[in-house]
Amino acid sequence: MTAMQIFFLIVGLIILGSALMVVTTGNLIHAALWLIVTLFGVAVLYAILNASFLAVVQVVVYIGAIAILFIFAVMLTHKEMRDRGPQLNNGWWLNAVIALLTFGGLFWMLRSWNGFLKSAADLPASYDGVAQLGRALISPDAFVLPFEVASVLLLAALVGAVYIAFNRK
Protein backbone atom coordinates (compact mmCIF):
# COMPACT_ATOMS: atom_id res chain seq x y z
CA MET A 1 0.00 0.00 0.00
CA THR A 2 1.26 3.47 -0.81
CA ALA A 3 1.07 6.39 1.60
CA MET A 4 -1.75 7.88 -0.49
CA GLN A 5 -3.89 4.76 -0.09
CA ILE A 6 -3.38 4.72 3.68
CA PHE A 7 -4.28 8.39 3.77
CA PHE A 8 -7.39 7.72 1.67
CA LEU A 9 -8.50 4.93 4.04
CA ILE A 10 -8.04 7.18 7.09
CA VAL A 11 -10.07 9.96 5.45
CA GLY A 12 -12.75 7.46 4.41
CA LEU A 13 -13.01 6.16 7.97
CA ILE A 14 -13.31 9.72 9.30
CA ILE A 15 -16.09 10.48 6.79
CA LEU A 16 -18.02 7.30 7.65
CA GLY A 17 -17.55 7.71 11.38
CA SER A 18 -18.63 11.34 11.45
CA ALA A 19 -21.59 10.58 9.16
CA LEU A 20 -22.66 7.92 11.65
CA MET A 21 -22.33 10.47 14.47
CA VAL A 22 -24.56 12.91 12.54
CA VAL A 23 -27.50 10.52 12.69
CA THR A 24 -26.89 9.05 16.14
CA THR A 25 -26.07 12.09 18.29
CA GLY A 26 -29.00 13.50 20.25
CA ASN A 27 -27.83 17.11 20.20
CA LEU A 28 -28.84 18.93 17.02
CA ILE A 29 -25.90 21.35 17.07
CA HIS A 30 -23.50 18.46 17.57
CA ALA A 31 -25.12 16.74 14.58
CA ALA A 32 -24.49 19.87 12.49
CA LEU A 33 -20.85 20.02 13.66
CA TRP A 34 -20.32 16.33 12.83
CA LEU A 35 -21.85 17.03 9.42
CA ILE A 36 -19.17 19.69 8.93
CA VAL A 37 -16.50 17.07 9.69
CA THR A 38 -18.07 14.80 7.06
CA LEU A 39 -18.19 17.55 4.45
CA PHE A 40 -14.61 18.53 5.23
CA GLY A 41 -13.57 14.92 4.73
CA VAL A 42 -15.20 14.98 1.28
CA ALA A 43 -13.20 18.15 0.52
CA VAL A 44 -10.02 16.27 1.49
CA LEU A 45 -11.01 13.49 -0.93
CA TYR A 46 -11.30 16.05 -3.73
CA ALA A 47 -7.88 17.40 -2.78
CA ILE A 48 -6.41 13.86 -2.95
CA LEU A 49 -7.88 13.56 -6.46
CA ASN A 50 -6.05 16.77 -7.52
CA ALA A 51 -9.40 18.57 -7.90
CA SER A 52 -8.29 21.66 -5.97
CA PHE A 53 -11.12 23.83 -7.29
CA LEU A 54 -13.81 21.37 -6.19
CA ALA A 55 -12.12 20.93 -2.80
CA VAL A 56 -12.08 24.66 -2.09
CA VAL A 57 -15.62 25.16 -3.42
CA GLN A 58 -16.79 22.28 -1.22
CA VAL A 59 -15.45 24.12 1.84
CA VAL A 60 -16.80 27.52 0.75
CA VAL A 61 -20.29 26.32 -0.18
CA TYR A 62 -20.96 23.46 2.22
CA ILE A 63 -19.10 24.63 5.33
CA GLY A 64 -19.12 28.39 4.79
CA ALA A 65 -22.74 28.66 3.69
CA ILE A 66 -24.90 25.58 4.12
CA ALA A 67 -23.59 24.32 7.46
CA ILE A 68 -23.68 27.85 8.92
CA LEU A 69 -27.29 28.14 7.68
CA PHE A 70 -28.12 24.80 9.36
CA ILE A 71 -26.69 25.99 12.66
CA PHE A 72 -28.57 29.29 12.43
CA ALA A 73 -31.84 27.50 11.65
CA VAL A 74 -31.38 25.11 14.57
CA MET A 75 -30.52 27.94 16.97
CA LEU A 76 -33.47 30.05 15.90
CA THR A 77 -36.12 27.31 15.92
CA HIS A 78 -35.35 25.07 18.89
CA LYS A 79 -35.41 26.35 22.39
CA GLU A 80 -34.10 23.10 23.82
CA MET A 81 -31.49 21.83 21.40
CA ARG A 82 -31.69 18.25 22.61
CA ASP A 83 -33.89 15.63 21.01
CA ARG A 84 -35.08 13.18 23.69
CA GLY A 85 -37.46 11.08 21.57
CA PRO A 86 -36.64 7.60 20.28
CA GLN A 87 -34.02 7.62 17.56
CA LEU A 88 -35.64 4.89 15.45
CA ASN A 89 -39.13 4.81 13.97
CA ASN A 90 -41.22 1.78 12.99
CA GLY A 91 -39.86 1.55 9.48
CA TRP A 92 -36.23 1.03 10.54
CA TRP A 93 -36.03 -2.63 9.42
CA LEU A 94 -37.32 -1.75 5.93
CA ASN A 95 -34.66 0.95 5.55
CA ALA A 96 -32.00 -1.42 6.84
CA VAL A 97 -33.03 -4.01 4.21
CA ILE A 98 -32.95 -1.40 1.41
CA ALA A 99 -29.55 -0.13 2.53
CA LEU A 100 -28.16 -3.67 2.72
CA LEU A 101 -29.59 -4.51 -0.72
CA THR A 102 -28.03 -1.36 -2.21
CA PHE A 103 -24.66 -2.15 -0.64
CA GLY A 104 -24.92 -5.78 -1.75
CA GLY A 105 -25.80 -4.73 -5.29
CA LEU A 106 -22.86 -2.34 -5.48
CA PHE A 107 -20.57 -4.96 -4.00
CA TRP A 108 -21.78 -7.55 -6.55
CA MET A 109 -21.33 -5.11 -9.42
CA LEU A 110 -17.83 -4.04 -8.38
CA ARG A 111 -16.73 -7.59 -7.46
CA SER A 112 -15.23 -8.23 -10.87
CA TRP A 113 -13.60 -4.79 -11.14
CA ASN A 114 -9.87 -4.95 -10.55
CA GLY A 115 -9.09 -1.25 -10.15
CA PHE A 116 -9.23 -1.15 -6.33
CA LEU A 117 -5.52 -1.42 -5.74
CA LYS A 118 -4.45 0.76 -8.65
CA SER A 119 -3.19 4.24 -7.89
CA ALA A 120 -4.03 7.15 -10.12
CA ALA A 121 -1.52 8.16 -12.76
CA ASP A 122 0.38 11.37 -12.00
CA LEU A 123 -0.91 14.43 -13.78
CA PRO A 124 1.55 16.38 -15.95
CA ALA A 125 2.98 19.45 -14.24
CA SER A 126 1.40 21.80 -16.78
CA TYR A 127 -2.10 20.43 -16.13
CA ASP A 128 -4.47 23.22 -15.07
CA GLY A 129 -7.84 21.81 -14.08
CA VAL A 130 -9.33 25.19 -13.18
CA ALA A 131 -8.66 26.66 -16.63
CA GLN A 132 -10.10 23.58 -18.32
CA LEU A 133 -13.19 23.69 -16.12
CA GLY A 134 -13.63 27.39 -16.87
CA ARG A 135 -13.36 26.82 -20.62
CA ALA A 136 -15.77 23.89 -20.46
CA LEU A 137 -18.34 26.00 -18.59
CA ILE A 138 -18.42 28.75 -21.23
CA SER A 139 -17.70 26.89 -24.43
CA PRO A 140 -20.78 26.38 -26.68
CA ASP A 141 -19.97 22.75 -27.47
CA ALA A 142 -19.62 21.86 -23.77
CA PHE A 143 -21.68 23.02 -20.80
CA VAL A 144 -22.64 26.62 -21.53
CA LEU A 145 -26.39 25.87 -21.72
CA PRO A 146 -26.69 23.94 -18.42
CA PHE A 147 -24.44 26.54 -16.78
CA GLU A 148 -26.62 29.45 -17.94
CA VAL A 149 -29.86 27.60 -17.04
CA ALA A 150 -28.53 26.96 -13.55
CA SER A 151 -27.55 30.64 -13.23
CA VAL A 152 -31.05 31.75 -14.25
CA LEU A 153 -32.57 29.28 -11.80
CA LEU A 154 -30.43 30.65 -8.96
CA LEU A 155 -31.34 34.20 -9.95
CA ALA A 156 -35.04 33.24 -9.89
CA ALA A 157 -34.57 31.78 -6.40
CA LEU A 158 -32.87 35.01 -5.31
CA VAL A 159 -35.70 37.16 -6.71
CA GLY A 160 -38.22 34.86 -5.02
CA ALA A 161 -36.48 35.21 -1.65
CA VAL A 162 -36.46 39.00 -1.99
CA TYR A 163 -40.17 38.94 -2.98
CA ILE A 164 -41.11 36.89 0.10
CA ALA A 165 -39.04 39.04 2.46
CA PHE A 166 -40.11 42.34 0.89
CA ASN A 167 -42.12 44.51 3.26
CA ARG A 168 -44.83 46.24 1.28
CA LYS A 169 -45.89 49.56 2.75
Added chain:
Amino acid sequence: MNFWFDPVNFIAHWLTGLLTGWGLAPWLAGAIIQLIGVVVLISLMMVFDIFLVWVERKVVARFQDRLGPNRVGPFGIFQPFADIIKLIIKEDITPDGADRVVYNLAPILSLMSVLLLWAIVPLAPVIFGVDLNVGALYIVAAGSIGTLSIIMAAWASNNKYALIGAFRQVAVLVSFEIPMIATMLIPTILAGSMGMNEIVQGQQNVWYVVLAPLAALIFMIAAIAELGRSPFDLNEAESEIVAGFHIEYTGMKFGLFYAGELLHAFTFGGFWAILFLGGYRFFGLENLGPLVAVVILFAKAMFGYWVIMWVRYTVMRIRIDQMLAFNWKFLTPVAFVLLMLTALMNTLLRGTPVAVYICGMLLTNVLLGWIIVEILRGYSRGEREKIEGAAPAAATAHR
Protein backbone atom coordinates in the same frame (compact mmCIF):
# COMPACT_ATOMS: atom_id res chain seq x y z
CA MET B 1 23.10 27.74 -4.94
CA ASN B 2 24.38 30.44 -2.64
CA PHE B 3 23.49 30.38 1.06
CA TRP B 4 23.51 34.15 1.42
CA PHE B 5 21.37 34.66 -1.67
CA ASP B 6 18.63 32.15 -0.89
CA PRO B 7 19.05 30.57 2.57
CA VAL B 8 15.60 28.90 2.75
CA ASN B 9 15.93 26.80 -0.39
CA PHE B 10 19.62 26.21 0.35
CA ILE B 11 18.78 24.66 3.72
CA ALA B 12 15.91 22.68 2.17
CA HIS B 13 18.23 21.22 -0.50
CA TRP B 14 20.92 20.47 2.06
CA LEU B 15 18.39 18.69 4.33
CA THR B 16 17.00 16.68 1.41
CA GLY B 17 20.51 15.53 0.56
CA LEU B 18 21.19 14.68 4.20
CA LEU B 19 17.95 12.73 4.73
CA THR B 20 18.17 10.76 1.49
CA GLY B 21 21.83 10.10 2.33
CA TRP B 22 20.60 8.42 5.54
CA GLY B 23 18.57 6.02 3.43
CA LEU B 24 15.13 7.63 3.66
CA ALA B 25 12.83 7.37 0.64
CA PRO B 26 12.67 10.64 -1.36
CA TRP B 27 8.92 11.10 -0.74
CA LEU B 28 9.43 10.64 3.02
CA ALA B 29 12.31 13.13 3.04
CA GLY B 30 10.12 15.56 1.07
CA ALA B 31 7.27 15.14 3.56
CA ILE B 32 9.60 15.73 6.54
CA ILE B 33 10.99 18.89 4.95
CA GLN B 34 7.48 20.14 4.18
CA LEU B 35 6.55 19.50 7.81
CA ILE B 36 9.62 21.39 9.08
CA GLY B 37 8.72 24.26 6.72
CA VAL B 38 5.15 24.40 8.07
CA VAL B 39 6.32 24.36 11.71
CA VAL B 40 8.95 27.06 11.08
CA LEU B 41 6.52 29.33 9.19
CA ILE B 42 3.77 28.99 11.83
CA SER B 43 6.24 29.53 14.69
CA LEU B 44 7.62 32.65 13.02
CA MET B 45 4.11 34.00 12.48
CA MET B 46 3.17 33.32 16.11
CA VAL B 47 6.30 35.10 17.37
CA PHE B 48 5.54 37.94 14.98
CA ASP B 49 2.01 37.96 16.40
CA ILE B 50 3.44 38.75 19.85
CA PHE B 51 5.23 41.72 18.30
CA LEU B 52 1.94 42.82 16.66
CA VAL B 53 0.35 43.25 20.10
CA TRP B 54 3.00 45.88 20.87
CA VAL B 55 2.57 47.52 17.43
CA GLU B 56 -1.19 47.74 17.81
CA ARG B 57 -0.97 49.25 21.30
CA LYS B 58 1.74 51.72 20.30
CA VAL B 59 -0.16 52.88 17.20
CA VAL B 60 -3.50 53.28 18.96
CA ALA B 61 -1.72 55.27 21.66
CA ARG B 62 -0.34 57.64 19.02
CA PHE B 63 -3.78 58.05 17.44
CA GLN B 64 -5.24 58.88 20.85
CA ASP B 65 -2.37 61.21 21.82
CA ARG B 66 -0.94 58.89 24.49
CA LEU B 67 2.42 57.16 24.87
CA GLY B 68 1.27 53.56 25.06
CA PRO B 69 3.37 50.82 26.70
CA ASN B 70 6.71 52.39 27.69
CA ARG B 71 7.91 50.71 30.92
CA VAL B 72 9.06 47.17 30.07
CA GLY B 73 12.17 47.28 27.92
CA PRO B 74 13.06 49.91 25.32
CA PHE B 75 9.86 51.60 24.03
CA GLY B 76 7.90 49.03 26.03
CA ILE B 77 8.68 46.34 23.49
CA PHE B 78 8.70 43.55 26.09
CA GLN B 79 5.21 44.46 27.31
CA PRO B 80 3.51 41.62 25.31
CA PHE B 81 5.68 39.04 27.11
CA ALA B 82 4.41 40.32 30.45
CA ASP B 83 0.89 40.10 29.03
CA ILE B 84 1.46 36.51 27.94
CA ILE B 85 2.67 35.51 31.42
CA LYS B 86 -0.42 37.18 32.85
CA LEU B 87 -2.72 35.33 30.42
CA ILE B 88 -1.09 31.97 31.15
CA ILE B 89 -1.32 32.20 34.94
CA LYS B 90 -4.93 33.46 34.92
CA GLU B 91 -7.64 31.10 36.13
CA ASP B 92 -9.10 29.09 33.28
CA ILE B 93 -12.88 29.27 33.71
CA THR B 94 -15.34 27.06 31.90
CA PRO B 95 -18.89 28.34 32.45
CA ASP B 96 -21.70 26.15 33.82
CA GLY B 97 -23.57 24.34 31.10
CA ALA B 98 -20.85 24.96 28.55
CA ASP B 99 -20.28 22.36 25.87
CA ARG B 100 -16.71 21.48 26.86
CA VAL B 101 -15.31 20.02 23.65
CA VAL B 102 -16.81 22.65 21.37
CA TYR B 103 -15.89 25.39 23.85
CA ASN B 104 -12.23 24.39 23.82
CA LEU B 105 -12.13 23.73 20.08
CA ALA B 106 -13.43 27.18 19.05
CA PRO B 107 -10.34 29.31 19.93
CA ILE B 108 -8.07 26.78 18.22
CA LEU B 109 -10.15 26.90 15.03
CA SER B 110 -10.21 30.69 15.22
CA LEU B 111 -6.42 31.00 15.18
CA MET B 112 -6.13 28.11 12.72
CA SER B 113 -8.30 29.85 10.14
CA VAL B 114 -5.79 32.73 10.13
CA LEU B 115 -2.65 30.59 10.07
CA LEU B 116 -4.09 28.56 7.16
CA LEU B 117 -3.99 31.71 5.03
CA TRP B 118 -0.18 31.86 5.26
CA ALA B 119 0.07 28.62 3.27
CA ILE B 120 -0.59 30.50 0.02
CA VAL B 121 1.26 33.75 0.73
CA PRO B 122 4.14 34.17 -1.73
CA LEU B 123 6.77 35.63 0.61
CA ALA B 124 9.31 35.84 -2.21
CA PRO B 125 9.58 34.49 -5.78
CA VAL B 126 11.11 31.29 -4.43
CA ILE B 127 9.70 31.20 -0.88
CA PHE B 128 6.06 30.17 -0.62
CA GLY B 129 4.11 27.39 1.04
CA VAL B 130 2.12 26.19 -1.94
CA ASP B 131 1.28 27.81 -5.27
CA LEU B 132 -2.43 26.98 -5.25
CA ASN B 133 -4.20 27.75 -8.53
CA VAL B 134 -7.40 28.63 -6.63
CA GLY B 135 -5.74 30.98 -4.13
CA ALA B 136 -8.47 33.62 -4.08
CA LEU B 137 -11.14 31.02 -3.26
CA TYR B 138 -8.86 29.47 -0.65
CA ILE B 139 -8.89 32.78 1.28
CA VAL B 140 -12.69 32.62 1.40
CA ALA B 141 -12.64 28.95 2.41
CA ALA B 142 -10.26 29.64 5.31
CA GLY B 143 -12.49 32.56 6.31
CA SER B 144 -15.52 30.27 6.50
CA ILE B 145 -13.69 28.19 9.12
CA GLY B 146 -13.25 31.42 11.09
CA THR B 147 -17.00 32.07 10.83
CA LEU B 148 -17.63 28.57 12.11
CA SER B 149 -15.33 29.11 15.10
CA ILE B 150 -17.29 32.22 16.11
CA ILE B 151 -20.60 30.35 16.11
CA MET B 152 -19.05 27.44 17.99
CA ALA B 153 -17.56 29.72 20.64
CA ALA B 154 -20.83 31.57 21.16
CA TRP B 155 -23.04 28.52 21.29
CA ALA B 156 -20.75 26.51 23.54
CA SER B 157 -20.40 29.33 26.12
CA ASN B 158 -24.07 29.00 27.09
CA ASN B 159 -24.44 32.77 27.26
CA LYS B 160 -27.09 34.77 25.45
CA TYR B 161 -24.92 37.86 25.02
CA ALA B 162 -22.28 35.69 23.37
CA LEU B 163 -24.95 34.28 21.06
CA ILE B 164 -26.28 37.73 20.11
CA GLY B 165 -22.73 38.89 19.45
CA ALA B 166 -22.08 35.88 17.25
CA PHE B 167 -25.31 36.39 15.31
CA ARG B 168 -24.30 39.96 14.54
CA GLN B 169 -20.74 39.04 13.67
CA VAL B 170 -21.75 36.15 11.42
CA ALA B 171 -24.34 38.33 9.64
CA VAL B 172 -21.51 40.75 8.87
CA LEU B 173 -19.06 38.03 7.83
CA VAL B 174 -21.52 36.28 5.53
CA SER B 175 -22.70 39.46 3.83
CA PHE B 176 -19.34 41.24 3.42
CA GLU B 177 -17.90 38.07 1.90
CA ILE B 178 -19.75 38.92 -1.33
CA PRO B 179 -18.13 42.28 -2.23
CA MET B 180 -14.85 40.78 -1.06
CA ILE B 181 -15.08 37.85 -3.48
CA ALA B 182 -16.19 40.18 -6.28
CA THR B 183 -13.19 42.46 -5.74
CA MET B 184 -10.78 39.54 -5.41
CA LEU B 185 -11.96 38.45 -8.87
CA ILE B 186 -10.68 41.73 -10.36
CA PRO B 187 -6.95 40.97 -9.82
CA THR B 188 -7.87 37.45 -11.00
CA ILE B 189 -9.18 38.86 -14.28
CA LEU B 190 -6.19 41.18 -14.69
CA ALA B 191 -3.63 38.44 -13.97
CA GLY B 192 -5.56 35.64 -15.66
CA SER B 193 -5.13 33.36 -12.66
CA MET B 194 -6.44 32.90 -9.12
CA GLY B 195 -3.01 31.87 -7.85
CA MET B 196 -1.30 34.40 -5.58
CA ASN B 197 2.10 33.84 -7.23
CA GLU B 198 0.76 34.61 -10.70
CA ILE B 199 -1.13 37.65 -9.43
CA VAL B 200 2.16 39.02 -8.07
CA GLN B 201 3.96 38.09 -11.30
CA GLY B 202 1.24 39.91 -13.25
CA GLN B 203 2.07 43.18 -11.50
CA GLN B 204 5.49 43.42 -13.10
CA ASN B 205 4.69 46.56 -15.11
CA VAL B 206 2.15 48.26 -12.92
CA TRP B 207 0.53 47.56 -9.57
CA TYR B 208 -3.14 46.68 -9.73
CA VAL B 209 -3.98 49.56 -7.42
CA VAL B 210 -3.40 51.79 -10.46
CA LEU B 211 -5.52 49.63 -12.74
CA ALA B 212 -8.29 49.07 -10.19
CA PRO B 213 -8.22 51.68 -7.40
CA LEU B 214 -11.93 51.25 -6.64
CA ALA B 215 -11.49 47.50 -6.24
CA ALA B 216 -8.60 48.10 -3.82
CA LEU B 217 -10.80 50.45 -1.79
CA ILE B 218 -13.78 48.07 -1.70
CA PHE B 219 -11.51 45.14 -0.79
CA MET B 220 -10.10 47.15 2.12
CA ILE B 221 -13.61 48.07 3.38
CA ALA B 222 -14.79 44.46 3.10
CA ALA B 223 -11.61 43.24 4.81
CA ILE B 224 -12.16 45.60 7.75
CA ALA B 225 -15.73 44.28 8.04
CA GLU B 226 -14.49 40.67 7.84
CA LEU B 227 -12.11 41.42 10.69
CA GLY B 228 -14.95 42.77 12.81
CA ARG B 229 -13.03 45.95 13.48
CA SER B 230 -14.38 49.43 13.96
CA PRO B 231 -16.43 50.93 12.26
CA PHE B 232 -17.91 47.44 11.88
CA ASP B 233 -17.17 46.13 15.42
CA LEU B 234 -20.74 45.20 16.34
CA ASN B 235 -19.70 41.92 17.92
CA GLU B 236 -18.27 43.90 20.81
CA ALA B 237 -20.39 46.50 22.59
CA GLU B 238 -19.74 47.19 26.27
CA SER B 239 -23.19 48.64 26.92
CA GLU B 240 -25.22 45.92 25.20
CA ILE B 241 -23.47 42.59 24.85
CA VAL B 242 -20.09 43.25 26.51
CA ALA B 243 -17.36 41.36 24.65
CA GLY B 244 -19.54 39.53 22.16
CA PHE B 245 -18.88 35.92 21.26
CA HIS B 246 -15.76 35.52 23.42
CA ILE B 247 -17.31 36.96 26.58
CA GLU B 248 -16.86 33.75 28.61
CA TYR B 249 -13.28 33.03 27.59
CA THR B 250 -10.47 33.72 30.04
CA GLY B 251 -6.72 33.38 30.08
CA MET B 252 -4.92 32.00 27.08
CA LYS B 253 -8.16 30.91 25.36
CA PHE B 254 -9.14 34.56 25.11
CA GLY B 255 -5.51 35.18 24.15
CA LEU B 256 -5.95 32.90 21.14
CA PHE B 257 -8.95 34.91 19.93
CA TYR B 258 -7.05 38.14 20.47
CA ALA B 259 -3.90 36.88 18.75
CA GLY B 260 -6.03 35.53 15.91
CA GLU B 261 -7.71 38.91 15.44
CA LEU B 262 -4.39 40.81 15.31
CA LEU B 263 -2.75 38.32 12.98
CA HIS B 264 -5.90 38.33 10.82
CA ALA B 265 -5.64 42.10 10.43
CA PHE B 266 -1.97 41.85 9.48
CA THR B 267 -2.74 38.97 7.10
CA PHE B 268 -5.44 40.93 5.32
CA GLY B 269 -2.99 43.82 5.08
CA GLY B 270 -0.67 41.31 3.44
CA PHE B 271 -3.32 40.09 0.99
CA TRP B 272 -4.20 43.68 0.15
CA ALA B 273 -0.51 44.19 -0.67
CA ILE B 274 -0.37 40.98 -2.73
CA LEU B 275 -3.57 41.61 -4.68
CA PHE B 276 -3.20 45.34 -5.31
CA LEU B 277 0.20 46.68 -4.20
CA GLY B 278 2.49 44.32 -6.09
CA GLY B 279 3.26 41.84 -3.27
CA TYR B 280 7.02 41.48 -2.91
CA ARG B 281 7.71 43.82 -5.85
CA PHE B 282 9.24 47.24 -5.22
CA PHE B 283 10.77 48.78 -8.37
CA GLY B 284 13.24 45.96 -8.97
CA LEU B 285 14.50 45.90 -5.39
CA GLU B 286 13.14 42.35 -4.99
CA ASN B 287 15.79 41.06 -7.41
CA LEU B 288 18.48 41.61 -4.74
CA GLY B 289 17.45 38.38 -3.05
CA PRO B 290 14.54 36.44 -1.59
CA LEU B 291 15.09 37.85 1.90
CA VAL B 292 14.81 41.42 0.59
CA ALA B 293 11.54 40.39 -1.10
CA VAL B 294 10.24 39.02 2.22
CA VAL B 295 11.12 42.29 3.95
CA ILE B 296 9.34 44.26 1.19
CA LEU B 297 6.19 42.12 1.52
CA PHE B 298 6.19 42.50 5.30
CA ALA B 299 6.65 46.26 5.02
CA LYS B 300 3.70 46.45 2.62
CA ALA B 301 1.60 44.20 4.86
CA MET B 302 2.49 46.50 7.76
CA PHE B 303 1.28 49.43 5.68
CA GLY B 304 -2.03 47.63 5.05
CA TYR B 305 -2.27 46.82 8.76
CA TRP B 306 -1.58 50.45 9.58
CA VAL B 307 -4.43 51.57 7.24
CA ILE B 308 -6.77 49.13 9.01
CA MET B 309 -5.73 50.54 12.41
CA TRP B 310 -5.99 54.10 11.11
CA VAL B 311 -9.62 53.49 10.09
CA ARG B 312 -10.35 51.60 13.28
CA TYR B 313 -9.23 54.31 15.65
CA THR B 314 -10.61 57.33 13.82
CA VAL B 315 -14.01 56.32 12.43
CA MET B 316 -17.18 56.05 14.53
CA ARG B 317 -18.97 52.73 14.67
CA ILE B 318 -22.29 52.35 12.84
CA ARG B 319 -25.51 50.49 13.60
CA ILE B 320 -26.14 47.01 12.25
CA ASP B 321 -28.97 48.04 9.91
CA GLN B 322 -26.78 50.82 8.48
CA MET B 323 -23.98 48.36 8.02
CA LEU B 324 -26.08 45.72 6.24
CA ALA B 325 -27.78 48.37 4.09
CA PHE B 326 -24.34 49.76 3.23
CA ASN B 327 -23.22 46.31 2.15
CA TRP B 328 -26.28 45.08 0.24
CA LYS B 329 -27.49 48.33 -1.28
CA PHE B 330 -24.16 49.99 -1.99
CA LEU B 331 -21.00 47.89 -1.78
CA THR B 332 -22.31 44.73 -3.45
CA PRO B 333 -23.86 46.42 -6.52
CA VAL B 334 -20.78 48.63 -6.93
CA ALA B 335 -18.48 45.61 -6.69
CA PHE B 336 -20.47 43.71 -9.32
CA VAL B 337 -20.66 46.66 -11.72
CA LEU B 338 -16.92 47.15 -11.25
CA LEU B 339 -16.28 43.47 -11.91
CA MET B 340 -18.28 43.48 -15.15
CA LEU B 341 -16.72 46.76 -16.29
CA THR B 342 -13.19 45.55 -15.55
CA ALA B 343 -13.78 42.29 -17.44
CA LEU B 344 -15.18 44.22 -20.41
CA MET B 345 -12.41 46.84 -20.50
CA ASN B 346 -9.73 44.19 -20.01
CA THR B 347 -11.01 42.38 -23.12
CA LEU B 348 -11.45 45.54 -25.17
CA LEU B 349 -8.01 46.96 -24.34
CA ARG B 350 -6.12 43.69 -24.78
CA GLY B 351 -3.34 44.10 -27.31
CA THR B 352 -3.13 47.87 -26.99
CA PRO B 353 0.14 49.48 -25.81
CA VAL B 354 0.76 49.35 -22.07
CA ALA B 355 0.31 53.11 -21.58
CA VAL B 356 -3.08 53.07 -23.35
CA TYR B 357 -4.14 50.02 -21.32
CA ILE B 358 -3.21 51.63 -18.00
CA CYS B 359 -4.87 54.96 -18.89
CA GLY B 360 -8.02 53.17 -20.10
CA MET B 361 -8.39 51.12 -16.93
CA LEU B 362 -7.67 54.09 -14.68
CA LEU B 363 -10.12 56.28 -16.60
CA THR B 364 -12.84 53.61 -16.32
CA ASN B 365 -12.38 53.56 -12.56
CA VAL B 366 -12.38 57.34 -12.25
CA LEU B 367 -15.53 57.61 -14.39
CA LEU B 368 -17.34 54.92 -12.40
CA GLY B 369 -16.27 56.58 -9.13
CA TRP B 370 -17.57 59.92 -10.35
CA ILE B 371 -20.94 58.39 -11.39
CA ILE B 372 -21.26 56.68 -7.98
CA VAL B 373 -20.56 59.93 -6.14
CA GLU B 374 -23.16 61.75 -8.29
CA ILE B 375 -25.80 59.06 -7.60
CA LEU B 376 -25.03 59.19 -3.88
CA ARG B 377 -25.29 62.97 -3.88
CA GLY B 378 -28.70 62.85 -5.53
CA TYR B 379 -29.87 60.17 -3.11
CA SER B 380 -28.74 62.00 0.01
CA ARG B 381 -30.31 65.24 -1.26
CA GLY B 382 -33.61 63.39 -1.64
CA GLU B 383 -33.29 61.92 1.86
CA ARG B 384 -32.54 65.32 3.37
CA GLU B 385 -35.56 66.88 1.68
CA LYS B 386 -37.74 64.02 2.92
CA ILE B 387 -36.70 64.72 6.53
CA GLU B 388 -36.57 68.52 6.47
CA GLY B 389 -39.56 68.94 4.18
CA ALA B 390 -39.53 71.52 1.43
CA ALA B 391 -36.81 73.98 2.28
CA PRO B 392 -38.04 77.53 3.02
CA ALA B 393 -37.38 80.09 0.32
CA ALA B 394 -34.76 81.99 2.40
CA ALA B 395 -32.76 78.83 3.00
CA THR B 396 -32.85 77.83 -0.66
CA ALA B 397 -31.46 81.20 -1.60
CA HIS B 398 -28.36 80.46 0.49
CA ARG B 399 -27.70 77.10 -1.15
